[in-house]
Amino acid sequence: MIQVIGLHKTLGVEKVLCGIDLIVPEGGTLVVLGRSGSGKSVLLKHLVGLFQPDAGRVLVNGEDISGLKERQLGPIRKKVGILFQSGALFDSMSVGENLAFPLRESGMLDPELIRERVAEALGMVDLAGEEGKMPENLSGGMRKRVGLARTLVSRPACILYDEPTTGLDPIATDSINRLIRRLQKRLRSTSVVVTHDMKTAFHTADRIAFLHEGRIYFEGTVEDLRASEDPVLVNFIEGRSGESD
Ligand SMILES: Nc1ncnc2c1ncn2[C@@H]1O[C@H](COP(=O)(O)OP(=O)(O)O)[C@@H](O)[C@H]1O
Ligand SMILES: [Mg+2]
Structure with a gap:
């Protein structure tokens, strides 16, 4: 892939x-x-065209x-979704609006369809019905889940996770590890998980x-x-x- x-x-x-x-x-x-600092995030960004290689393909x-130029990368970005380390949520928007944003960006206009897709993505990360919450009122683990839901809402064939458990306590970490595993089974998507956490690595990897x-x-x-x-x-x-x- x-x-x-x-x-x-x-x-x-x-x-x-x-x-x-x-x-x-x-x-x-x-x-x-x-x-940390070994170039994992830089490598991931090459996989979605956010960085251009000096050499290689x-x-x-x-x-x-x-x-590819920025405007030619649209179809790639639909195929390959990235969950950034920070979650990269818009703090001024509710959870539901954060998830609707990429759908509107990609040209989806029907409000009913958007609502359905947002609800579906929140359900996949065990946050069904939380559309109205504001990001500032979420725990670290929940922010990661919402960030993940925002990646999933576009139904990418491949998901890139940048440090999905960094900064989380051990229980939230375990819960995200299990969620990634469940999503892999359910969606059969191709995944790349970047981490320095051995638990996350051993829990989620087919190959390392x-x-x-x-x-x-x-x-x-x-x-x-x-x-x-x-x-x-x-x-x-x-x-x-x-x-x-
Ligand atoms: N946009 C950038 N401009 C300049 N240097 C960068 C940029 N992004 C990352 N780097 C440098 O590249 C190296 C690898 O960074 P990074 O991929 O973020 O590491 P990791 O994700 O493995 O912790 C670091 O030394 C970092 O300072
Ligand atoms: Mg990094």
């Missing part, structure tokens, strides 16, 4: 991505792990999106890629990763910096 070939990206003076090769199989979930359903120093340092199954004795991977999994005292 998504294929990244030889992707290079420099931002400012920093070479963030130095030749990324990656395949996201249709219907599966690829978790991209990596330390990004294919979505076989179509190279790396050269580990981003390190601008490259995919490891790619394999959860079992492959758990079995690895590579010190870089072991330190990351066990939350050790690898530095001495």
